[in-house]
Amino acid sequence: MRRTIGRAALARPLQLAALPIAAIALTGASGPTGGDPHQRAFVLSNIYFAAAPEDGVCQPIAAGALESFLASLSADEQAALSAPGKRAELEKLMGERLGFRRMALRAGNSGGRSASARLPADLAPGATPTPEQVRAIARLNDFPKGRGALAFQNHVIAYDSCTNPEDFPQLAKGYRTYDGATAFGMNLDDKAGRAGFTGPDGESGVDNQLWRAIGCVAAFRESGNPATAKGTMFSARAPTLIAISGIDDPRNDSDVTVTVMASADAITKNAVGGALARATFDADPDPALRATTRGRIVDGVLTTDPFDIRLNYKEQILDAPRILKGARIRATLQDDGGIEGGFYGYYTLASFYSSIEQMTVNGANLSRVSCPGVRQAIDKLADGYRDPRTGRFTAISSALGFFGVAAFVNDGAQAAR
Numbered sequence: 537m538r539r540t541i542g543r544a545a546l547a548r549p550l551q552l553a554a555l556p557i558a559a560i561a562l563t564g565a566s567g568p569t570g571g572d573p574h575q576r577a578f579v580l581s582n583i584y585f586a587a588a589p590e591d592g593v594c595q596p597i598a599a600g601a602l603e604s605f606l607a608s609l610s611a612d613e614q615a616a617l618s619a620p621g622k623r624a625e626l627e628k629l630m631g632e633r634l635g636f637r638r639m640a641l642r643a644g645n646s647g648g649r650s651a652s653a654r655l656p657a658d659l660a661p662g663a664t665p666t667p668e669q670v671r672a673i674a675r676l677n678d679f680p681k682g683r684g685a686l687a688f689q690n691h692v693i694a695y696d697s698c699t700n701p702e703d704f705p706q707l708a709k710g711y712r713t714y715d716g717a718t719a720f721g722m723n724l725d726d727k728a729g730r731a732g733f734t735g736p737d738g739e740s741g742v743d744n745q746l747w748r749a750i751g752c753v754a755a756f757r758e759s760g761n762p763a764t765a766k767g768t769m770f771s772a773r774a775p776t777l778i779a780i781s782g783i784d785d786p787r788n789d790s791d792v793t794v795t796v797m798a799s800a801d802a803i804t805k806n807a808v809g810g811a812l813a814r815a816t817f818d819a820d821p822d823p824a825l826r827a828t829t830r831g832r833i834v835d836g837v838l839t840t841d842p843f844d845i846r847l848n849y850k851e852q853i854l855d856a857p858r859i860l861k862g863a864r865i866r867a868t869l870q871d872d873g874g875i876e877g878g879f880y881g882y883y884t885l886a887s888f889y890s891s892i893e894q895m896t897v898n899g900a901n902l903s904r905v906s907c908p909g910v911r912q913a914i915d916k917l918a919d920g921y922r923d924p925r926t927g928r929f930t931a932i933s934s935a936l937g938f939f940g941v942a943a944f945v946n947d948g949a950q951a952a953r
Contacts, residue, residue, distance in 0.1 A: 577779045578875045578940035579803060581811035582770045583847060585747065586720040586878065586937035587760030588736050594752035599710025600904035601697050605630045607710060627901055634704060636696040639677055650692050653677050664690045687896050689853050696897040698907035711909025714751025719744040721935035722864060722880040743933035746883055749913035755903040766939050769811065772803040774850040777817055777945055778875065786869060789833045794840050794865060798825035798848045813873065813941040821948060840865040849891060856891035859884045861921055861931055873942030882920035882931035889914065
């Protein structure tokens with residue numbers, strides 16, 4: 537059971553002031569030629585964990601698993617392996633000492649050196665193994681009982697600190713959670729308890745326990761800077777679309793319909809490398825990648841009712857959909873036809889950790905991430921959607937900022953309905 541979502545007054549995301557928009561028809565910059573004046577659509581160029589500006593926090597930064605392993609070695613080994621040029625040797629030693637396993641399931645690039653795995657007879661060449669087949673592969677290749685998982689786009693089966701973080705708690709020793717008092721987000725449960733943050737604009741009771749868990753990890757702090765995020769495209773090959781319909785007044789409207797859906801098309805870049813505005817996108821017909829809710833626009837700021845959404849997240853080797861429960865959108869509709877704001881809701885632990893696990897231990901080491909540290913933190917700080925059987929929370933409050941530009945959307949599924 538999740539915590540109750542309240543209807544408290546909501547502050548604007550990322551400290552953005554509402555921008556003036558034509559009050560009748562979406563013409564000029566706000567409405568592409570031929571567009572329906574009662575609709576606006578956007579393609580999101582980035583969805584990211586927004587890092588609130590606050591001095592004196594995360595000192596020192598959270599240690600990654602490789603740094604924690606180095607700290608556990610003898611003084612002589614530390615002296616011999618602490619130089620940057622010794623990193624590959626240190627990673628190899630960590631894998632050998634801790635019993636990591638990695639085996640290729642098919643010929644070709646497997647993201648690193650991997651011996652070929654013995655495969656069950658019922659696995660077709662090149663096919664992705666079923667969960668039962670993964671367990672069979674682990675048994676055939678003498679993995680620890682009940683351990684191992686697919687990694688690197690399902691090209692390998694691995695046993696390491698990312699696939700099985702619970703087996704390597706020693707690598708979380710140098711991990712630290714965010715100790716600041718400020719974070720982006722919303723007051724999702726209409727409470728202002730000690731666990732809540734204060735928003736950058738002064739809103740109390742902000743629920744963002746995911747940032748509490750990961751806010752001192754260097755990779756998230758760097759990518760979460762809004763100035764950096766605005767110039768960065770993520771999941772560009774499978775972006776998210778937002779469509780707002782039923783708009784009578786783009787500045788103030790008490791009832792609009794908001795649909796979040798996946799795009800079947802990749803983002804096209806403009807001349808300076810950003811997302812090309814007013815391009816046309818086909819909506820993905822998969823109903824699991826679509827959700828609709830009601831919303832309202834006040835002084836150019838859109839706020840929606842809570843709804844469950846599934847956001848594509850495909851980047852390099854990652855394919856880990858973000859599943860948010862009880863989520864709201866709060867965003868500023870900009871006078872150039874763009875949008876800037878965030879998704880605020882409860883990120884399921886399983887879908888969040890999938891993005892960490894799919895980094896692989898090599899990627900985690902490169903990014904200075906401790907998979908065991910992250911796993912322990914999100915499990916401890918989870919605060920939404922309690923499993924009635926286990927009594928444990930299955931989701932964690934979060935804030936995902938986004939930037940988007942105006943777009944046209946061909947929505948065949950909506951037309952069919």
